Amino acid sequence: MADFLYIHIPFCINKCLYCDFTSVRYYEPYAMTYVDALCRELDIKKNSTNALKSIYIGGGTPSLLPDKCFKKIFRCLNDNFNLSSSTEITVEANPGTINEPDINTLLSLGVNRLSMGIQSFNDYELKTLGRIHTSEDSLGSIELIKKAGINNFSLDLIYAIPGQTENSWHNSISEAVELSPSHISAYELTPEKKTPLYGLIESNKIKMPDEEIILEMYTHVIDYLASYSYEHYEISNFALPGQRCIHNLNYWDMGNYIGAGAGAHSFVNGTRSENTKDIDNYIEKLNHGEIPETESTSLTLNDCQKEFVFLGLRRIEGINIMKSENLGLNIPDVCGELLNEGYLDIDKGCLRLTRKGLVISNTVIVELFEKLGLD
Numbered sequence: 001m002a003d004f005l006y007i008h009i010p011f012c013i014n015k016c017l018y019c020d021f022t023s024v025r026y027y028e029p030y031a032m033t034y035v036d037a038l039c040r041e042l043d044i045k046k047n048s049t050n051a052l053k054s055i056y057i058g059g060g061t062p063s064l065l066p067d068k069c070f071k072k073i074f075r076c077l078n079d080n081f082n083l084s085s086s087t088e089i090t091v092e093a094n095p096g097t098i099n100e101p102d103i104n105t106l107l108s109l110g111v112n113r114l115s116m117g118i119q120s121f122n123d124y125e126l127k128t129l130g131r132i133h134t135s136e137d138s139l140g141s142i143e144l145i146k147k148a149g150i151n152n153f154s155l156d157l158i159y160a161i162p163g164q165t166e167n168s169w170h171n172s173i174s175e176a177v178e179l180s181p182s183h184i185s186a187y188e189l190t191p192e193k194k195t196p197l198y199g200l201i202e203s204n205k206i207k208m209p210d211e212e213i214i215l216e217m218y219t220h221v222i223d224y225l226a227s228y229s230y231e232h233y234e235i236s237n238f239a240l241p242g243q244r245c246i247h248n249l250n251y252w253d254m255g256n257y258i259g260a261g262a263g264a265h266s267f268v269n270g271t272r273s274e275n276t277k278d279i280d281n282y283i284e285k286l287n288h289g290e291i292p293e294t295e296s297t298s299l300t301l302n303d304c305q306k307e308f309v310f311l312g313l314r315r316i317e318g319i320n321i322m323k324s325e326n327l328g329l330n331i332p333d334v335c336g337e338l339l340n341e342g343y344l345d346i347d348k349g350c351l352r353l354t355r356k357g358l359v360i361s362n363t364v365i366v367e368l369f370e371k372l373g374l375d
């Protein structure tokens, strides 16, 4: 059983140049057929959850869905799942794809958190990423959100964009803070193979910022947001006190969750399963009453240990050493060198990355895997 539900809406106006998520071009009749199938899946999964602590509707661009689709999804959720006023209900939205009536509909349905894909306040960088919006669109959308009385909103930003300078990143961060979001996610761009952006970089048409500039961008965001009372609680995530994202905290805690929608993952009692990413196939299977899963894997002890270390170290509070012992890991015995070199420290029974370790977190985590004998 799980207390957390993720719903994937795989539609966007255009594919961004760096995107490797499951998403296709939005077309309303297709989206409506998809939502019918999604509701069938939710109906099949209605007995796999307890009272829900969170629902996260991500994508794609969920905010593209018309009101009637959201109403249908929430009717299905209210009929089949146990929601309460304390359930965190997040919807991802992109600038330029929401208007005042849409926001009011979401509020009336119980949505209490919005996550906005701003990415940058620099129009040149937005173009480089292939985003459809401008910084003016972002400001307009956030004004609407605030006017509707939504204070619990998160802004997603990206650094290490080709052509981005330290100055333009600093400007994006300070513009974001001026809008008083309750939460900010700052992700480093890592161009994935098979994306057009990767091809442009490989063919030297555009160039990533130098490594030391990327490091400066990361350390700047940590310091700048701390000076405005944002708590750095995960490698890429910052929140005002009491505003951490409950849904994502569950992922980093290796908690159970149910996923619905094309390409969505579920994780229950050590078994991970994945729905088909093929949207036609997803719809067809559900039309025949079949579960649209393509894969289901039970994690081995080695998998569990690795995920525990990897996800635990993403959180700034780190890994609870007693819990790690229950999983058969002897962390303090093997990480002496990383502690002495100042990449890790132990505080209140938890092993965590230091500032020096945070900026090279992947390298430190891989080294710790080796020392723990995890493959």
Ligand code: SF4
Binding pocket: 011, 012, 014, 015, 016, 018, 019, 020, 021, 023, 059, 060, 061, 094, 117
């Ligand atoms: S809006 Fe998000 S999901 Fe859609 S194409 Fe762009 S990056 Fe991908």
